[in-house]
Amino acid sequence: MNSLYRTMAAVLLTALAATAFAQSQPPVTVAATPVAEGISAVTGAGGNIGVVAGPEGVLLIDGGYDRTVPQVKAAVAGLSDKPLRFLINTHGHQDHMGSNLALAQAGATIVAHEAVRARLATGMSIPALNRIVPPAPEKALPAVTFDSKMISHFAGHAIELRHIPLAHTDGDTVVHFRKDNVIHVGDLLFNGTYPYIDYGVGGPLEGMIAAADRLLASIDDKTTVIPGHGPVTDKGGLTALRDMLAGARDRIVPLVKPGKTKAEVVAAKPTQEWDER
Numbered sequence: 001m002n003s004l005y006r007t008m009a010a011v012l013l014t015a016l017a018a019t020a021f022a023q024s025q026p027p028v029t030v031a032a033t034p035v036a037e038g039i040s041a042v043t044g045a046g047g048n049i050g051v052v053a054g055p056e057g058v059l060l061i062d063g064g065y066d067r068t069v070p071q072v073k074a075a076v077a078g079l080s081d082k083p084l085r086f087l088i089n090t091h092g093h094q095d096h097m098g099s100n101l102a103l104a105q106a107g108a109t110i111v112a113h114e115a116v117r118a119r120l121a122t123g124m125s126i127p128a129l130n131r132i133v134p135p136a137p138e139k140a141l142p143a144v145t146f147d148s149k150m151i152s153h154f155a156g157h158a159i160e161l162r163h164i165p166l167a168h169t170d171g172d173t174v175v176h177f178r179k180d181n182v183i184h185v186g187d188l189l190f191n192g193t194y195p196y197i198d199y200g201v202g203g204p205l206e207g208m209i210a211a212a213d214r215l216l217a218s219i220d221d222k223t224t225v226i227p228g229h230g231p232v233t234d235k236g237g238l239t240a241l242r243d244m245l246a247g248a249r250d251r252i253v254p255l256v257k258p259g260k261t262k263a264e265v266v267a268a269k270p271t272q273e274w275d276e277r
Contacts, residue, residue: 030071036180046095050184053080054155061088061184063099090186091169092116100140112142115171127200167211170202184226191230212242
């Protein structure tokens with residue numbers, strides 16, 4: 001089964017590489033967009049960032065790359081002049097938490113699922129990208145961790161953190177503002193592109209589909225969905241990803257089971273239906 005997951009992930013990563021990864025990196029343009037009272041989305045710093053601003057300070061959901069910290073700080077300063085208080089990591093990839101050290105030094109208490117702290121503390125391998133990530137310094141590690149669910153209260157918002165097991169990684173967290181009908185789903189949603197599924201740290205394709213089903217059951221047609229990548233969307237954006245993943249699986253599995261190589265499966269173009277968009 002592991003070989004099946006790896007081949008399916010490799011096919012989707014090949015499709016992703018043919019689009020996003022093949023493009024040269026554009027100049028960093030970080031912009032903030034309000035999505036609800038006191039809640040904004042900041043894009044352009046790597047993974048999409050959620051910002052909660054209130055009288056007591058600022059809470060971030062992810063912080064982007066280390067190299068984009070100055071632009072993120074500038075964007076946040078345009079929303080609030082209050083100090084940075086908390087940083088939630090939706091998972092442990094550098095485009096979402098590479099800024100941990102700088103933001104912790106700026107005053108943020110880092111919160112994440114316990115698997116994220118464990119991965120960052122020991123370092124990790126990302127075989128699909130042929131990358132070794134060394135252990136993070138102590139200051140960059142989450143100081144507050146949780147197991148399955150956690151509710152915090154900040155700036156007048158009840159903020160629900162839920163662990164979604166074995167999907168994009170083994171430490172994915174969604175951040176749900178039920179009163180505001182806003183949810184930040186991290187890399188459980190790549191809106192408008194093929195997803196990257198990190199099988200090296202427990203992410204199977206079936207887990208991504210199950211995560212989408214679970215999330216869809218928890219939101220409604222008026223929910224604002226902040227994805228890990230791509231524009232802010234709604235239930236329809238998450239549904240589109242779920243349907244693409246299930247459709248790709250249904251085309252890839254019959255090719256893998258007879259024992260075809262990764263190259264042969266890719267050559268069969270099982271994702272052709274979605275490649276153009």
